[in-house]
Amino acid sequence: MTATGNPAIESARRPREGGRRLPLHWVGVAPFLAYAGLFLLLPTGIVVAGAFTGNGGLTLSNFSTLNQQYLIKAFISSIGLSAVSAVVGAALGALFAYAVATGNPRGVLRRIVSSACGVLAQFGGVTLAFAFIATIGGAGFITLWLQSHGIDPYAKGVWLYEVPGLVLVYAYFQIPLMVLVFLPALDGIRPQWREATESLGGSTWHYWRYVAGPLLLPAFLGATLLLFANAFSAYATAAALISQGDPIVPIAIANLLNSEIGIAEPGLAKALALGMIVIVAVVMTLYAVLQQRTARWLR
Amino acid sequence: MNRSRRLKLQVFRVVVFVVMGAFFLVPIGAMFEFSTRGVGVGAPRTLVSWTTIATYPDLVAAIVASLELAAITSVAMLFLLLPTMIWVRLRVPRLNRVVESLCLLPLTIPAIVLVVGLLPVYRWMSDNFSNSILTLAFAYVILVLPYTYRALDAGLSAINVKTLSEAARSLGAGWGTVIFRVIAPNMSGAILNACLLSVALVLGEFTFANILSYVNVQVAINQLGQANAGVSIAVSVASLLFAFILLMVLSFVGAARRSLRSKPRASDPRLEAVWGQKA
Numbered sequence: 001m002t003a004t005g006n007p008a009i010e011s012a013r014r015p016r017e018g019g020r021r022l023p024l025h026w027v028g029v030a031p032f033l034a035y036a037g038l039f040l041l042l043p044t045g046i047v048v049a050g051a052f053t054g055n056g057g058l059t060l061s062n063f064s065t066l067n068q069q070y071l072i073k074a075f076i077s078s079i080g081l082s083a084v085s086a087v088v089g090a091a092l093g094a095l096f097a098y099a100v101a102t103g104n105p106r107g108v109l110r111r112i113v114s115s116a117c118g119v120l121a122q123f124g125g126v127t128l129a130f131a132f133i134a135t136i137g138g139a140g141f142i143t144l145w146l147q148s149h150g151i152d153p154y155a156k157g158v159w160l161y162e163v164p165g166l167v168l169v170y171a172y173f174q175i176p177l178m179v180l181v182f183l184p185a186l187d188g189i190r191p192q193w194r195e196a197t198e199s200l201g202g203s204t205w206h207y208w209r210y211v212a213g214p215l216l217l218p219a220f221l222g223a224t225l226l227l228f229a230n231a232f233s234a235y236a237t238a239a240a241l242i243s244q245g246d247p248i249v250p251i252a253i254a255n256l257l258n259s260e261i262g263i264a265e266p267g268l269a270k271a272l273a274l275g276m277i278v279i280v281a282v283v284m285t286l287y288a289v290l291q292q293r294t295a296r297w298l299r
Numbered sequence: 300m301n302r303s304r305r306l307k308l309q310v311f312r313v314v315v316f317v318v319m320g321a322f323f324l325v326p327i328g329a330m331f332e333f334s335t336r337g338v339g340v341g342a343p344r345t346l347v348s349w350t351t352i353a354t355y356p357d358l359v360a361a362i363v364a365s366l367e368l369a370a371i372t373s374v375a376m377l378f379l380l381l382p383t384m385i386w387v388r389l390r391v392p393r394l395n396r397v398v399e400s401l402c403l404l405p406l407t408i409p410a411i412v413l414v415v416g417l418l419p420v421y422r423w424m425s426d427n428f429s430n431s432i433l434t435l436a437f438a439y440v441i442l443v444l445p446y447t448y449r450a451l452d453a454g455l456s457a458i459n460v461k462t463l464s465e466a467a468r469s470l471g472a473g474w475g476t477v478i479f480r481v482i483a484p485n486m487s488g489a490i491l492n493a494c495l496l497s498v499a500l501v502l503g504e505f506t507f508a509n510i511l512s513y514v515n516v517q518v519a520i521n522q523l524g525q526a527n528a529g530v531s532i533a534v535s536v537a538s539l540l541f542a543f544i545l546l547m548v549l550s551f552v553g554a555a556r557r558s559l560r561s562k563p564r565a566s567d568p569r570l571e572a573v574w575g576q577k578a
Contacts (some may be wrong), residue, residue: 028386028474029394035379036401039441043416044408050416092319099315102308109316119546120323125505126521127535131326133524134333134532141329172326175319204304233409236505240521250411254510257418266418273412284407 047277050270062271070246071268075275078232078248081163085170086227092171093178093227094220100179101186114183117176124173125236132169132241136160163247166238174227181226185219185294222290229283232276249276327539334533348529358534361519364432368515369501371436373494376447379440381490382478384451388460402448405441410506413441421511432513442507443500447493454489458482499542 054061066072100113136142136153137160146153159165189212197207235250246252249272256269337345353359380402387394405413417438424434460482467481483490505517514522516538523531 025386025390029383029391029398032379032383032398033401035440036444039417039420039437040401040404040413040444043413043420046416046419047412095315096319099312102312115547116323119543122499122503122546123539123542125503126517126524127503127539130520130524130528130532130535131330131539133528135326135329139333141332142325172323175322233411235409235411236509236517239505239509240524250409253411253415257415257510266415269415273415276409276412280407280409 044277047270047273050267051274054267062267065265065268066271066275071252071272074246074249074252077163078250079279081166081170081248082228082231085167085174085231086224088167089171089174089227089231090178090182090220090224093175093223094182096175097179097182097186101183101189105187113179117179120176121173121180124234126240128169128172128237129240132160132165132172136168161241161243165241166248169237169241170231170234174231177230178223178227181223182219185216185223189215218290218293222287222294225283225287225290229280229287232280232283327536330532330536330539334529334536336529348527348533351530352534352537355523355530357514358516358519358523358530361514361516362534364514365502365516367433368436368439369498371433372439372443372501373497375436376440376443376497377490377493380444380447380493381451381483384448384455385460385464385478385482386474388455389464399448399452402444404445406445410442411510414438414507414510417507418511432508432515435508435511435513435515438507438511439497439501439504442504443497446496446500450489450493450496451486454486454492455482457489458485495545495548499545502538503542 051062052058100110103109134140143153193211194207197211238248238251239254242251246255253269253272256265334348335344335346337343383398387398463481464477467477502516504515508515508518520531520534
């Protein structure tokens, strides 16, 4: 006898998922979706829509006002700063990661370094800016020490509060981030590969040029892109360090939103913000592609 | 490995560790040094900057506001995210990807961009609802989502959510009981991690508060920095130490937990920044 024909058994069974009932299981997710919609998707939508509206209608005028000398300069120096900061951070971070990876994998040193990097990679903003002001600002610890030894780091002008200074300060969170991202790739390198190279008569140069280098390259480039996006998005550190002008895009956006100065142009700020979204999206997509390539052998 | 190469490697490692150690430790030491300076050249070391923190009422108000925001954000995040994640796992697994990508989205959108869009929302809220600084918690919940999602996800993966909930349901428990009295107590470590992360992130937050014109602790430090660098650097050191301790605790707890039961998962590596190393 089958259960299907028996109405008693049929009704005693658990009601099928969904069915004609009110789809209750969607209700459980509704608060979260509503919240994310209101405070995450709506603001993003406002930025995208606002970039294309002005004076009560659809317009591209926000983008034509983007074509101003100081804004173009801000974009160029933002991209330049992020690129330099990413390359410097990636190179130094890779060296640091290599020094860590060649040590004892279960050693205390490695645990301390990876824990500290986890903390430092998140370290930014006002506190970081002040740390560097206290170190190499006008009355900083290192500045005074150097000056008492006859060296003036600011002989050619005070560079800490300008874009070159940001490269130095950003390195403080870029290097740890690189260590965290690159260490797993270095761990994937097996000593047997080096031994194989040597038994085939290869030198250290051959090993790095033909074996380890090509394997690590996608991971390195991917990490560099991540560092680029990280530097490109950073605002707080720069805002605390730089008090005048619009040297980089995040600060230009903040100044356009600030009505106290009397030049508030929210439409233009949204167009700039959309420009940032586009650049970060392109970089992160490339990063994802490289990440997949790395994942192929990093298992 | 032959001897000369091993020696070279050791020299390289020592040099790298010394240089990096100096680069990362000197600025923190310099902050201590700066915050204990006396006034004038050759003045003796003093703790005046530290002891006068309490005499700046604006600063104290900002510190209190930031601590309140940290508490509210942690609690709100838990009540919003944890039931959703459990519910999605148990009843609507196909929404898992949607929830995950929503939670990770704030990593891809720069904070300064998000705040451009939040400005009209907050203007509307302050006209119709409240303009208290505590409303910042709404935005902070979004800010901490990627990090807390990851923490809670690790906790949920470590326990058998389905079995626990079915056992509780078959004994007549409602969904509230399942979530708050059965599953949550079984992942207290992950919940603690998520809360510590939220606290650390909220205490260090500057972008949202500054653009939305609220004075939290970071904004106050920044404003004070122009008038009295010593005191603002003293507060910076204090907030830094607090965050360092929180995150170091977390990082070690995380490492111990991970070595017990680890499960590979695809993730944004910027999350690894918080988790110490790749899971």
